[in-house]
Amino acid sequence: MADQRLTVFKRNNAGTLTHRFWDGSAWTNWIDLGTGAISSAPSAVVANGRLVVFARTAHRTLTHKFYDNQAGKWSDWVHLGAGEISSAPSAVFADGRLVVFARTMHGTLTHKFCHNGAAKWSDWVHLSGLKSVQHRQR
Structure with missing residues (x-):
């Protein structure tokens, strides 16, 4: 999946993550990525050659899954x-770090990170004094 294919993700009506990709000549059908209700739009990034997708759960916590190129399948x-x-x-990948940002329940900006694809993530690091910007449609 991190092989230069254009991939699109969405939360479907059942609240689960789905995706489709361009196979070189046409878009695939939507592919459901299994159980696990999410309550936000997903955010995807390629980090160290691995496609990683983040979302907020129904319990308002952060979760993610990634495509395992060697196994040829998605993680849980x-x-x-x-x-x-x-x-x-x-999410963003820069300088060897995978970083994911979100707004707290108090409206401030926070983030977590890991280095070079390591399984160990930092604790939440709050960005003091910064209120997040909320997009409003007109």
């Missing part, structure tokens, strides 16, 4: 510890 959902978030997460 991996929860990233306690701490409620009130927004969809946003």
Whole structure:
């Protein structure tokens, strides 16, 4: 999946994660990625050659799954510890770190990170004094 294919993710009506990708000549049908209700739009990023997708759970915690290129399949959902978030997460990979940002229940910005694909994630690190920006449609 991290093989340069254009991939699109969405939360379906049942609340689970689905995706589709361009196979070189056409878009695939939507493919359900299994159980695990999510309550936000997903955020995907390629980190160290691995496609990683983050979402907020129905319990307002952060979870993620990744595509295992060697096994040729998606991982199970991996929860990233306690701490409620009130927004969809946003992920970025830069300088060897995978970083995911979210808004706390108090409206401040927070993030977690891991280095070079390591399984160990940091605790939530709050960005003091920064209120997150909320998009409003008109």
